[in-house]
Amino acid sequence: MNQEIIQRLKAQFPDSIEESDEFRDDLTLRVKTEDIVKVCNFLKNDHELAFDMIVDLCGVDMYRPEGRFEVVYNLYSLKKKKYLRLKILVDEDNPIVDTVSVVWSGANWHERETYDMYGIKFKGHPDLRRMYMPEDFEYFPLRKDFPLMGIPDSLPLPRK
Amino acid sequence: MGLGSLQHDGFMTTRLDKVINWARKNSLWPMPMGISCCAIEMMATAGPRFDISRFGSEVMRFTPRQCDVMIVAGTVTYKMAKVVRKIYDQMPEPKWVISMGACASSGGMFRSYPVVQGIDLFMPVDVFVAGCPPRPENLLRALLELQKKIEKERTIGKLVHGERIHIPETGATEGASTSA
Incomplete structure (x- = not known):
């Protein structure tokens, strides 16, 4: 099944799949950042694969000079009972990725959460507001350079 | 006629403070500020086994206007702190607060950026x-x-001696901050 997924994708997008990794029958693909929406669209609408559900979408801060952030897409195909993981790299200077909420609307809140925690912006997202933190909060708490106890005075408390 | 003779006819003499405090302490209506798992134990307290109504506090009111004591049961985040404070401000005087559990009292196990490290802040x-x-x-x-605490409070004495009941400023949610 994993080889079939790779072959079908490579036939369609010869340059988009940069790397593949298999661990205990779980397939992870590294996708070219610019091509994520078109790959996702194909994965969802292809009759053989039919990855019709986005289980999770999250960010990772690798804290390295090149390609600091990753966005991870966990997909599931109800038809094939098969999981698939996609990863893309995001630069620190220009943390903008195309939204996949146009493909699966379930990605809407996941992308908002990723934006809230890592500051990765999703281009074309219908409503990219913060998810957990107050809207006027200026930092991104799950970045590795954010201190555990927060930035002093960044979150106002009511006066006693 | 001394006061002693009255006592035999079903009367007793006492201070007005004492009567008011006696009435207040035995009908504390709680504001159930249940914001996480502590709320489950608070509900158990209201149930038949533990039965908080034995102490006159069974009337959980979900409007702050009718409450005397706020039971803050759960983790208070910075975002939630504004809401908790607003509801507290909406409760009429006299009012009291019980900080229930480790989270509300000190942040508990959540020693991290979004959680207020104790609602007394x-x-x-x-x-x-x-x-x-x-x-x-x-x-x-x-x-x-x-x-016990309410028993010792001054109530009518406060008014007689011109002491003003403390009323917190309204709209006091902006500006102040804490170093986390």
Whole structure:
């Protein structure tokens, strides 16, 4: 099944799949950042694969000079009972990725959460507001350079 | 006629403060500020086994306008702190606060950026309850401690001697901050 997924994708997008990794029958693909929406669209609408559900979408801060952030897409195909993981790299200077909420609307809140925690912006997202933190909060708490106890005075408390 | 003779006819003499405090302490209507798992124990306290109504506090009101004591049961985040404080401000005087559990009292195990490290940083607290979550007995104990505290308060004396009841400023949610 994993080889079939790779072959079908490579036939369609010869340059988009940069790397593949298999661990205990779980397939992870590294996708070219610019091509994520078109790959996702194909994965969802292809009759053989039919990855019709986005289980999770999250960010990772690798804290390295090149390609600091990753966005991870966990997909599931109800038809094939098969999981698939996609990863893309995001630069620190220009943390903008195309939204996949146009493909699966379930990605809407996941992308908002990723934006809230890592500051990765999703281009074309219908409503990219913060998810957990107050809207006027200026930092991104799950970045590795954010201190555990927060930035002093960044979150106002009511006066006693 | 001395006061002593009255007592035989079903009368007693006492201070007005005492009567008012007696009435207040035995009908503390709680504001159930249940914001996480402590709320489950608070509900158990209200149930038949532990039965908070034995102490006159069974009337959980979901409008702050009718409440006397706020039971803050759960983790208070910075985002939620504004809401908790607003509801506290909407409760009429006299009012008291029970901080139930480790999270509300000190941030508990959540020593991290979004959680307020103790609700006493932004509102007054009368009784702190230890536990994670506290057993219902522990919450009842807190209520009894609060009743003892209320017994000693000055009520009518405050008015007679011109002491003003403290009314917190309204709209006091902006500006102040804490170093986390």
